[in-house]
Amino acid sequence: MNKLKKLGISKEINTEANQYPELFVGRISSQTKNIYKVMTDDKEFTAEVSGKFRYNIDKISDYPAVGDFVMVDKLSDDEGHAIIHHVLSRKTAIIRKAAGTSNDEQLVATNVDIVYICMSLNNDFNIRRIERYLSIVWDSGAMPVIVLTKSDLCDNLTEKLIELDEVAIGVEVIVTSTFDPQSLEYLENQLLAGTTAAFIGSSGVGKSTIINYFLGKTILETDGLRNDDKGRHTTTYRELFISQKGGTVIDTPGMREIGFESADITRTFNDIDILAQQCKFNDCSHTNEPKCAVLNAIAEGNMSLERYDSYLKLRREAKYAGLSSKEIERTKLNEIFRDYGGMKNARKMQKQKNNL
Structure with a gap:
């Protein structure tokens, strides 16, 4: 078995790689600042992204990451590195919120x-x-x-x-x-x-x-x-x-605390998702609605309050993930005034009331 097969290259990745016949496919094995190590069938070498690649990216996650399959030219630049021209489609991606930033x-x-x-x-x-x-x-x-x-x-x-x-x-x-x-x-x-x-x-x-x-x-x-x-x-x-x-x-480096940019809480809290199907209201928030199956489960001792609190906390984080501070504030206000059709409608109603 060749090294790329051991590295997990799939038929889909091979098909995509064939669109660049002048380049070679490899997999990122490590990264230190802007320098990457790339494994190919026959060797491992250092590489960096091309100037065109750097110019065209929209966000940090567009850069190559460990595990990515990339297209390289195996030709050294003035500093002795090969050049990465493309990142091939990702099958999966583990994403966390970058430390010290609002939405990176x-x-x-x-x-x-x-x-x-x-x-x-x-x-x-x-x-x-x-x-x-x-x-x-x-x-x-x-x-x-x-x-x-x-x-x-x-x-x-x-x-x-x-x-x-x-x-x-x-x-x-x-x-x-x-x-x-x-x-x-x-x-x-x-x-x-x-x-x-x-x-x-x-x-x-x-x-x-x-x-x-x-x-x-x-x-x-x-x-x-x-x-x-x-x-x-x-x-x-x-x-x-x-x-x-x-x-x-x-x-990966140790991550005792990890903020998420996106999360699938439905599968993590599958028990709550199943209970939610028994709630009286389809849009039940499981906080104060009557005949809420989730709240009933807590009252009857069939679900711990700690798990319920964790569910609410992660649900809030998932809702606000990727938003700027202004967008988070706007979302919170819309949530508060949702019974009035959102914040804009609430302001409109207040204006009409003041003009009476």
Whole structure:
């Protein structure tokens, strides 16, 4: 099997690549500032985007990201880099809100089949954060798998698995430990040649340890959690590797808190979506309407208040994701005055009232 097949190139990508017969297809394996590493069938080399490409992009996420298949000319520029001319269509894209900006999006990884959501079984364990990760992964188009690490340090595993049952609807949960090679082997057997998996989670939860196991050698630096259970940042940038069984692995920097640019909360909160079909009103907001099946489930003890609050919080974030501060304010005001047909109609009614 050639390297590009191991890297997950599909018939669709090949067909698209054939539109550029003068160029070569490769996959982005890492990025440092504006310099990329690109893997092709025969070698790996550094590259940067062309001036024309840079001129034509509309937003940050149009730039190549780790996991992207790109078209390069393999011809060096004055600085010794190949030139990237095109980013081919993305099958999936994991997107987070870029830190310190109002509406910029940051690509975590692209063309990923499986996303392993890693969380250690100590004070890092956080059900609400898992809901957030799941919303992002479902929205990406990839398949989420929850990986609970460091089970040897957990004395209440059964309780934690019961907690997960409420939120991990339709998602496989795998319990691992470095002292249990069988659990790591089970994970590794999911990563077949041509399959790409990305690992996300807080720093120090064991992502790099698992990836080193997949690679059959220590490539990534590993470190544990500090005394306060916050991880040391051993991975500082995204990087793609080929595992010893032929699958592709993408490591990502630790993300304890992650804002989203878009999210699929319907699949994350599938239980609420099913209940909503029983509500009296089709447009029920599940906040104060009569005969709301969601509120009834909470009152009857069939749903935790914590999960309901998390649902409302993520729903608000999803609604405002990508909007500017002015747009968010306008949306909030329209929501407040929705019974009057929105903010504009409310102002019009107030003017008419003042003229009486």
